[in-house]
Amino acid sequence: ILPAVCFVWQVAMIILFGVFVRYDKEADAHWSETKKEENITSNVENDFYYRYPSFQDVHVMIFVGFGFLMTFLKRYSFGGVGFNFLIAAFGLQWALLMQGWFHSLDPVTGYIYIGIENLINADFCVAGCLIAFGALLGKVSPVQLMVMTLFGVTLYAVEEYIILNLLHAIDAGGSMVIHIFGAYYGLTISWVLYRPNLHQSKRLHGSVYHSDVFAMIGTLFLWMYWPSFNSAICYHGDGQHRAAINTYLSLAASVLTTFAISSLSAKRGKLDMVHIQNATLAGGVAMGTAAEFMIQPYGALIVGFCCGIVSTFGYLVLTPFMEKCLKIQDTCGIHNLHAMPGVLGGVVGAITAATASNAVYSPEGLINTFDFQGAYQAAAMCVALIFGIGGGALVGLILRFPIWGDAEDDNCFDDEVYWEVSGAEFCCCPRCPLGVTVR
C-alpha cells in the first residue's frame, strides 16, 4: 500500500502544482525587467538574500534535527530518520499548496505564487506534523504517517489562517500554531490508537549507547538553529535581531535547569540522556510567541529557566502518569517538550502583549507588531488546542481502520517490520551491546 500512496499522491502534487503554482515575482525572470523599468538595481530589494540563510537553518532542523532526535531507540533509528524524511518531503509539497491557498493565492489569476517565504512557512507547517510523529514513533506504519501528515498539514493551514489572519495574533516562532497544535494533535492520535499490550515490545523500547549519541546530533542542530527558527519570518531589522537574541538566551537557560533537575531527580545524581536530549530545547519552544517582543534579555532567561524545569519534571512524572492513567503513550515525550512549553510560550505572549505600551515600543514598532491585544493571543491558543485535539481525534479514528498495516504489539519499535535489516547482525551474546535478544 505504501508504494501506491507515494505514487498517487506525488502524481496528485504534480497536477495540483501544474494547475495552481507559479514562481512569485522575486523568483520570476520577468522581475529583473520590471525592476529595471522602475530603476531599482540593488539586490537588496530581493528578500531572498535575507531569508535564505535562515531558511536553510530551519531546513536542517526539520530533516537533521527532528530526524536524528528520533534515532534514539536502539532498533528504530532507520524508522526515526527515514520516515521523518518521507513525511517531511511529502508534507512540504502539500503545505505549499494548502498554505498557498490561504495566504498566497492571487484572486485575479487563480495562481499561488511561491517564493522563499513560502518555503520557510512550509517547513514550519511540517514541523507541526513531525512533532506529532514524536508521540507515535515506533507504533504506526509509514502509510499511517502519510495520512497523519496529509490531515495535519491541512488542519495546520486552516488553524494558522484563523490565528494569524483572522485573530491577528502574533506567533513568529509558532509556540501556539506549531507546538501546541502539533503536540496535542499527536497526543490525541496516540490516545485513540492506545495499545494496551505495548509492554510486549518493552525489550526494544529504549536506547543503546550509540543511538543516544546519534540523537544528540538532532538535539544540537535543533538547539543551535532555533534562533533562526523563531526569527525566520520576523520583520526585517530589529525584530528579527531581537527574536534571535531572545531565543538564544532562553535556550541557554533551559540547558542549566535541565541538567539541574535531571541530576537532582536520579539516585546518586546521575544525568539522564533523555532529559538532555529533549528538555534543553524547551526554551526555544516557549520563546516562539514572544520571540520578537521587547521582553528584555532577563525576560528570555526567566522563560528558559522555567521551561527547563517544567519539561524535565514532565519526563520524570507526567509521561509515566499519562501512560498509566490517561492511556496516552508518548514515545518521545512531546507533551514535555512541545505541549507544556508551548502553552507556557502562549501565556507569556498573551501577558506580554496585554501589558505592552508605547513607552516600550516605538509608535512605528507598535504599528508593525501590535495590532492585537492579549485577549486575541489567548484566543489563538484555544484555537490551536481545539484544532490539535479535535483534529487528532478525527484522524486517530481514521487511523484505527485495520487497513494501514501497522505493526503488532510485540513488533513495535522494530525496524525489521519495515526495513531490510540483515538478521546476522544480531549478536548471540546474552548481554549484547545492541541490547537485542536473538530470535
Next chain:
Amino acid sequence: ILPAVCFVWQVAMIILFGVFVRYDKEADAHWSETKKEENITSNVENDFYYRYPSFQDVHVMIFVGFGFLMTFLKRYSFGGVGFNFLIAAFGLQWALLMQGWFHSLDPVTGYIYIGIENLINADFCVAGCLIAFGALLGKVSPVQLMVMTLFGVTLYAVEEYIILNLLHAIDAGGSMVIHIFGAYYGLTISWVLYRPNLHQSKRLHGSVYHSDVFAMIGTLFLWMYWPSFNSAICYHGDGQHRAAINTYLSLAASVLTTFAISSLSAKRGKLDMVHIQNATLAGGVAMGTAAEFMIQPYGALIVGFCCGIVSTFGYLVLTPFMEKCLKIQDTCGIHNLHAMPGVLGGVVGAITAATASNAVYSPEGLINTFDFQGAYQAAAMCVALIFGIGGGALVGLILRFPIWGDAEDDNCFDDEVYWEVSGAEFCCCPRCPLGVTVR
C-alpha cells in the same frame, strides 16, 4: 609512498600559488581605497556577502555530505570519510589553479586572482572527483585516489572551459559538467581496474546498523543543501531564487518515488536503506542544468518524480547487471545516482533551452541566460561524456601499474589495510553486531 606524494604535491602547490595566485580585488586591501575614490561605500557591492552562505552550504556537502554518505560500509567508514577529506583538501588547491588558469588568469599581470566565486567553483570541481571516488570506494589505495584526483581536476577544468566558455552552454548546477563527467570518469576507471575476485571481500561488502545511520547524515546534508549547490553561482536575483525553488521541489518529489519503488520491489514491501540514502538525491542531480530555467514548479516536480524511479530501478537492476555483464564494479552505485540523473538533467536542459521563448523569459532575462540553443546543450553533454570516458580510460591504465599499493582482493572494503584499527575490538561472537569474522 603516500607521505611522499602528500609532501611533494603540497610543496608544489605552495610554489605554484606563490608564482601565480593573488587575492582578487574584492579580497584585496587596496580595494577599499579604490571604492572610496569611486565614492561607493555600501557593502552591497561586495559579492562576498551574497555568495558566502551558499559557499559554506556547498562546502558542507563536499566534506560531510559526500564523506558521510561513504561511511555506509561496515568496516570502511574511516576510509570513506577520511580519504574523502584527503582528496577534497588536495583537489581544492589544484582546482583553484587549474580553473584559475582557464577562467581568472589576468593576461597582463600573469596572475590568477581568487575570490569567493573561485572557492565555490573549486568545490564543484572536487565534487566531480568525489563522485568518481564513489565507484572506487574500498578498492583503491589513497595514492591512487590522489592520482585520480590530480587528473580528474585537470580534465574537469578543460571540459568546463569547453562547455561553459566555448559552447556557451548553461549548467549552473553541473548536471553535465560535474555529474556526467564525474560518474563516467569513475565508472570507466572502475571498469579498467576490474577485480574478478572481489567476491573474496564479500563479508565486508555491506553495512551494519549504525554505519547506515552514519550514511544518513551524509544523505541529509546533501539533500538539504542541494538548493544552495544548484544556485550558488547563478546570477544574483531571480535566477538564484528560482534555482533554489526548483531544486527543492525536485528533491522532494524524488523522495516519494524512491520510497515507492524501494518498497514495491522488495519482498514484503520492506524498504532498503541503500535506496533511501542515494536515490532520494537524484532529483538534485537532474535539476543541475535547468535549475534557473523557467520550468515552473510542476516541471521541477516531474523531473524529481522520474529521477527517483530511474535511480531506484538502477540500484535494483542495473548495478548487478553492470557488475556481472559489463565488468563494472560500482561500490556506491554512482551510475544510478549521478550518471543517469545527470543525463536526464542534460536532456531536460537541452529541451527546455530549445523551446525557450521570449514569452517566457523577459528580453533582459533572455540576454542574461540564453545566448545559446538546445543544440549547444546537447553538444555539451557529449563533451562531458567524452571527457569522462576518455579520461577515465587513460587514468585507469595509469592506476593499473603495480606501484600504487592497492589492497588485495580479499582485503577490499577493509580499513585495517590503511588505518590503525585495534584488533581487540573485534567481537568473538559468531553473529557479531559488527558483522566481522574474527581473524
Next chain:
Amino acid sequence: ILPAVCFVWQVAMIILFGVFVRYDKEADAHWSETKKEENITSNVENDFYYRYPSFQDVHVMIFVGFGFLMTFLKRYSFGGVGFNFLIAAFGLQWALLMQGWFHSLDPVTGYIYIGIENLINADFCVAGCLIAFGALLGKVSPVQLMVMTLFGVTLYAVEEYIILNLLHAIDAGGSMVIHIFGAYYGLTISWVLYRPNLHQSKRLHGSVYHSDVFAMIGTLFLWMYWPSFNSAICYHGDGQHRAAINTYLSLAASVLTTFAISSLSAKRGKLDMVHIQNATLAGGVAMGTAAEFMIQPYGALIVGFCCGIVSTFGYLVLTPFMEKCLKIQDTCGIHNLHAMPGVLGGVVGAITAATASNAVYSPEGLINTFDFQGAYQAAAMCVALIFGIGGGALVGLILRFPIWGDAEDDNCFDDEVYWEVSGAEFCCCPRCPLGVTVR
C-alpha cells in the same frame, strides 16, 4: 552539588542580566523609528544580516564541532558532548556579562547593550574554555568544569581587554586570545590535578570504531566552518573576505601534511585517526592572528603546511613525553592542536605586522588594521601565556579541594559515574566490540 550550582548560577545570571543587560540599538524596537527620522531605510545598515550567518557557523563549531570531537572515547561520549553542552550554555551567558562589562558598558546608563557581535564574541570566549576542557576530558566532574568555566571566562575577558584594547593587538581569529590562553589554561590545570594512577583507567582510555566516526563529525564541522570563525568579527568587506580565503587555504594544506606525517610515522604506513581528527585543524588555529593580513595565498599555504607537521609530531612525540616527564595528562592533545599552532600563529602575526608596509596595504587599509607594531603582537602573546598559566595554576588549586566529586582513578573516562548507562548493554564477549570488560 551539580543541581545547586546550576540553579544558583542560573538565578544569578537572571538577576545580573536584569540589572545590567539590554538590547543594543540594532535589536531595539526604537531603532526603526530613529532610522526613519534619519531617513535611512535600507536594511543594509543593519549589521545583523552580515554577521548572522557567520555567527551560526561559529555556533555550530562550539556545540557540534567541539562537542563531537570529544566523543572519541569509547565510554565517555555522553560526557564529551553533554558536558560540552552544559559548560558552553553557561559560559555564553557569563561571557556576555564579563565581555560586556569591558566592551559594551555604556558609562551613562550603566547598561550593557548586546547584539549579534556580542553573541559571536561570547562564542569565542567559550571556545577558550572548551579547549581547556579538552585537556581535562574524562578526569574531572561537571561541577569542576563549571568552576573552570566561571574562572576561565572571567580571565578571558580581562586578557582580551588587555590584548585588544590596551595593546591594540590584532587577533581576529584568536590564535593568542583564544588558543594560547585556552590551551595553557587547560594544560596548567591538568598539571595541578595530575593523577599518578590514571593508568588504572587505561582500559577505557581509547576509542572504538564508531566513536572515531562520531568524532569525525566534530572534526569536519570545525574544519569547514573555521573560515567563518576567523572572519566573523573582521571589518566588513575585503578584510573579512581575505580572512576566509587565508583560513581555507591554510586548513587545506594542513590536511595533506597531517596525512603525510601520520602515515610516515606508523609501522606499515598506517594512518592514525587521532591525527586526522585533530592535526588537520591546526592550520585554522595558526591563521587566527594573521587571518586578515595580506600574507597572500601561498603564505597561508605555508602556515598550514608547517602546522600540520608540527601538530602531528606533537601527537607522536610530545604528548607521551609531557605525560611521562612533565606530569601533564592531556586527554585530547590540546597542546598539539591549540598551544603550538597558536604560538606559531602569534609569531606569524607579529612578523607580518612588523614587516607590513604601505606598499602592501593601502593607506586606508593601514588605518583600519595597523595602529600597532610587531612588538605589541609579541607582547600580546606573552599576556595570553601569562593569563593561561597563571590562571590555570590558581584554578587548578581551587579544583584540588576534595569537595567537587571527581571520579576515582580507576573510573576516569567512564560515563557510568555521571550518566545513566544501562549496565545490561555491556557485552559479555571477552573481545567485545565496545572494548569494555564486563564488571
